Amino acid sequence: MTAHATQAVLDRAAAGGRITPEEALDLYRSAPLHALGTAADAVRRRRYAGTEHIATYIIERNINYTNVCVTACRFCAFYAAPKDTAKGWTRDLDDILRRCAETVELGGTQIMFQGGHHPDYGVEYYEKHFAAIKKAFPELVIHSLGASEVEHMARISDVSVEEAIRRIHAAGLDSFAGAGAELLPARPRKAIAPLKESGERWLEIMEIAHSLGVESTSTMLMGTGETNAERIEHLRMIRDVQDRTGGFRAFIPYTYQPENNHLKGQTQATVFEYLRMIAIARLFLDNVAHIQGSWLTVGKEAGQLSLHYGADDLGSVMLEENVVSSAGAKHRSNRMELLHLIRTAGRVPAQRATTYEHLVVHDDPANDPVDDHVVSHLSSTAIDSGKAHPELKLIDAS
Numbered sequence: 531m532t533a534h535a536t537q538a539v540l541d542r543a544a545a546g547g548r549i550t551p552e553e554a555l556d557l558y559r560s561a562p563l564h565a566l567g568t569a570a571d572a573v574r575r576r577r578y579a580g581t582e583h584i585a586t587y588i589i590e591r592n593i594n595y596t597n598v599c600v601t602a603c604r605f606c607a608f609y610a611a612p613k614d615t616a617k618g619w620t621r622d623l624d625d626i627l628r629r630c631a632e633t634v635e636l637g638g639t640q641i642m643f644q645g646g647h648h649p650d651y652g653v654e655y656y657e658k659h660f661a662a663i664k665k666a667f668p669e670l671v672i673h674s675l676g677a678s679e680v681e682h683m684a685r686i687s688d689v690s691v692e693e694a695i696r697r698i699h700a701a702g703l704d705s706f707a708g709a710g711a712e713l714l715p716a717r718p719r720k721a722i723a724p725l726k727e728s729g730e731r732w733l734e735i736m737e738i739a740h741s742l743g744v745e746s747t748s749t750m751l752m753g754t755g756e757t758n759a760e761r762i763e764h765l766r767m768i769r770d771v772q773d774r775t776g777g778f779r780a781f782i783p784y785t786y787q788p789e790n791n792h793l794k795g796q797t798q799a800t801v802f803e804y805l806r807m808i809a810i811a812r813l814f815l816d817n818v819a820h821i822q823g824s825w826l827t828v829g830k831e832a833g834q835l836s837l838h839y840g841a842d843d844l845g846s847v848m849l850e851e852n853v854v855s856s857a858g859a860k861h862r863s864n865r866m867e868l869l870h871l872i873r874t875a876g877r878v879p880a881q882r883a884t885t886y887e888h889l890v891v892h893d894d895p896a897n898d899p900v901d902d903h904v905v906s907h908l909s910s911t912a913i914d915s916g917k918a919h920p921e922l923k924l925i926d927a928s
């Protein structure tokens with residue numbers, strides 16, 4: 531594409547026109563970075579006219595209920611094979627409820643229940659746990675799991691995915707986090723997650739969930755050796771489903787972490803590739819409301835920059851996280867720092883709900899929260915190398 535033709539496509543996208551996968555690939559490969567970001571930011575500003583000065587964040591906790599997993603993804607540093615009893619662990623319900631209590635105590639609003647595909651955990655396991663969480667903490671939103679877990683639990687319980695979704699939704703699951711999308715096109719998916727369902731099946735299950743009134747977010751794992759064309763194909767697959775269902779609230783790309791997994795870090799996405807993906811997602815996914823920047827895997831500065839490349843949300847203060855931390859993600863943050871990052875990007879921070887409504891708009895720095903309790907990785911006790919923060923004692927475990 532000539533420079534003139536590239537700018538014409540960027541102008542069309544910035545004005546709200548739809549771009550084709552071929553155009554998206556051309557832009558992703560060769561549009562000047564700054565022009566790409568300018569067009570993506572124009573789209574964001576138009577979509578959020580009136581609140582375009584705001585960037586959101588959420589306070590949440592990942593609760594890892596088990597690392598035992600039969601699926602053995604090659605990028606994963608978290609799982610233990612069922613026979614590996616030295617490495618494998620499970621959390622009991624009391625432990626899980628204690629972690630929920632700490633989340634509420636610290637102002638968290640969302641739980642990401644996240645774990646391996648345990649060979650014994652069918653629909654009943656999730657029904658029991660979601661019902662118990664909702665009974666004890668009705669204010670917590672359970673935004674968790676994805677199509678891979680649904681496929682697995684339905685198989686274990688020998689029921690359809692429709693039934694599995696209906697039952698866990700009735701028990702308390704509010705929305706799907708879209709876990710397990712990784713790369714949806716067949717070649718990279720088979721290379722990194724050969725035992726997972728196909729990308730088409732992942733989307734089919736999400737489409738069923740949307741039809742049953744259970745919305746989700748969508749994700750992409752970048753940097754495991756996929757091509758640029760495969761990244762754009764991933765976006766196309768999501769956009770096509772979204773045209774039918776409208777059930778994806780957000781798109782969240784994040785980058786592969788290289789430690790302690792079979793892929794050994796032979797490939798990784800660069801910060802520039804990540805920022806280009808944020809921008810191209812904002813331009814191409816014209817039917818997805820929210821594009822989330824993530825400081826956890828790419829770092830705080832790149833996360834902050836993502837707000838200038840089309841992102842309207844900077845993810846979360848994740849009170850507990852073990853999965854990407856196991857693979858080497860070392861970035862840590864807290865609410866005060868997240869407010870600072872958003873503000874120094876020229877935006878007003880707002881704490882949001884799972885469904886993206888603004889809960890608190892921090893429009894006056896004088897009113898910022900001053901406590902230092904809301905810290906990411908407050909508890910990383912689930913892995914051997916994890917260091918429990920002293921504040922874990924905030925709530926008596928008894």
Ligand code: SF4
Binds near residue numbers: 600
């Ligand atoms: S990514 Fe999930 S499904 Fe894959 S091995 Fe890790 S825990 Fe299991």
